[in-house]
Amino acid sequence: MRYISTRGDAPSLGFEDVLLTGLATDGGLYVPESLPKFSLEEIRSWRGLSYAELAFKVMHPFVDDAIPADDFRAMLDETYNQFAHKAVAPLVQLDSNEWVMELFRGPTLAFKDFALQLLGRLLDYVLEKRKQHVVIMGATSGDTGSAAIEGCRHCEHVDIFILHPHERVSEVQRRQMTTVIGDNVHNIAVKGNFDDCQRMVKASFGDQSFLKGETQLVAVNSINWARIMAQIVYYFQASLALGGPDRSMAFSVPTGNFGDIFAGYLAREMGLPISQLVIATNRNDILHRFMSGNRYEKQQLEHTLSPSMDIMVSSNFERLLFDLHGRDGAAVRDLLERAQTEAVSIEDYRWKSARKLFDSDAVDDATTCEIIREVFDQNEYLLDPHTAIGVRAARNCRRDDSVPMITLGTAHPAKFPDAVKQSGMGVKPELPHHLADLFEREERYTVLDDDLKSVQDFIASHWKSA
Ligand SMILES: Cc1ncc(COP(=O)(O)O)c(C=O)c1O
Numbered sequence: 001m002r003y004i005s006t007r008g009d010a011p012s013l014g015f016e017d018v019l020l021t022g023l024a025t026d027g028g029l030y031v032p033e034s035l036p037k038f039s040l041e042e043i044r045s046w047r048g049l050s051y052a053e054l055a056f057k058v059m060h061p062f063v064d065d066a067i068p069a070d071d072f073r074a075m076l077d078e079t080y081n082q083f084a085h086k087a088v089a090p091l092v093q094l095d096s097n098e099w100v101m102e103l104f105r106g107p108t109l110a111f112k113d114f115a116l117q118l119l120g121r122l123l124d125y126v127l128e129k130r131k132q133h134v135v136i137m138g139a140t141s142g143d144t145g146s147a148a149i150e151g152c153r154h155c156e157h158v159d160i161f162i163l164h165p166h167e168r169v170s171e172v173q174r175r176q177m178t179t180v181i182g183d184n185v186h187n188i189a190v191k192g193n194f195d196d197c198q199r200m201v202k203a204s205f206g207d208q209s210f211l212k213g214e215t216q217l218v219a220v221n222s223i224n225w226a227r228i229m230a231q232i233v234y235y236f237q238a239s240l241a242l243g244g245p246d247r248s249m250a251f252s253v254p255t256g257n258f259g260d261i262f263a264g265y266l267a268r269e270m271g272l273p274i275s276q277l278v279i280a281t282n283r284n285d286i287l288h289r290f291m292s293g294n295r296y297e298k299q300q301l302e303h304t305l306s307p308s309m310d311i312m313v314s315s316n317f318e319r320l321l322f323d324l325h326g327r328d329g330a331a332v333r334d335l336l337e338r339a340q341t342e343a344v345s346i347e348d349y350r351w352k353s354a355r356k357l358f359d360s361d362a363v364d365d366a367t368t369c370e371i372i373r374e375v376f377d378q379n380e381y382l383l384d385p386h387t388a389i390g391v392r393a394a395r396n397c398r399r400d401d402s403v404p405m406i407t408l409g410t411a412h413p414a415k416f417p418d419a420v421k422q423s424g425m426g427v428k429p430e431l432p433h434h435l436a437d438l439f440e441r442e443e444r445y446t447v448l449d450d451d452l453k454s455v456q457d458f459i460a461s462h463w464k465s466a
């Protein structure tokens, strides 16, 4: 399997190199040159497989011969055996034909564990083979950071630097990152927002001279293809559990960086019958505005009760635009360069083809609280604010009641006790046992200005060999 850039002007890479990359040299994102396609018969034959076995079927074509099949299987077993539920991604029914897929049963309580616990193992494997050291640089609005740290903290050949927006993540999220004390773990609180953090990460991938050629950067954000690849699997899992592929499914996806929903789009392209994908955003609704009116226009980023989705520049939207433009990298580059400074649209027929599959909704904080209360009253089931946005959008956008509607439950409510409290809920979501003493643990992090040079100087002077 070869991977090509969405901007059409970077060398194609194999899986191992794509794993060790962030942005392509032309500033684009890597995507598979062609997607594996599965027949309904083949998908049907996967009924009854364990999550790890299913993950192997779905992901192996992407990994190809870069990792021997038995080694890859062992990594998948290890990764998904550490989840707290036997089903790994259990489904909870809210109403007739309405479901939440709980993606928060991994060690750091968010969907990021599905890819990042695997990514840590993949990196360890490849770096050990190459005897190579790398510096991981990632941006987080709260969840990627802790999952990446958990996934990579034991990697011998890695230093990990995670940038989070200072005072803009929940206290639980911050502590999940900053209480992991290790010589190779570095948390930076940036006086800015998530977009500022992500901008610095991308700029650093574009020019790595601050590392003086002594090591290289690797991405843990969903700009790294391996993240998207691992997130495709649970769409197959949910569908198979509810009668797929012999019936079509709809998914509602709490969306920020557009990685999770792009994985759903790929599952469909690979042959899984999906009739609807709902983009569920908070007030930072650039994607909803684009889907409703074909106008892609950045606005001021707002702080909401769903902080992990406080994102304006959704990296993976570029991967969808690439497909919408017939994989014309030059057209994508031109569009995104213009989008830096002005509102942009795409040709009507391209936009309409996106609209055939994607619906969208934007949910404000008051409505988020309302839906948390409503679902708790009806089902005695506590939603986190991100999942609540997904449930609300699912209900608003549903096209066909006979099609199962599955909302991706992207985080555990215990990560956001303040939002739960603001919803007027009398219940306090408990942290699971392994995090019960989180508030007593020592924290370590460095606060820096929103300044690229300060961040790069910090990294240059703190990675192991520096
Ligand atoms: C809890 C939660 N829900 C939803 C999202 C949005 O996912 P994506 O960025 O893949 O669109 C994120 C962060 O990305 C998240 O942490």
Ligand SMILES: N[C@@H](CCOP(=O)(O)O)C(=O)O
Binding pocket: 139, 140, 141, 142, 143, 144, 145, 220, 221, 222, 223, 256, 257, 259, 308, 309, 315
């Ligand atoms: N919500 C994310 C933001 C980063 O998204 P990613 O999927 O590209 O890593 C977070 O919690 O950090």
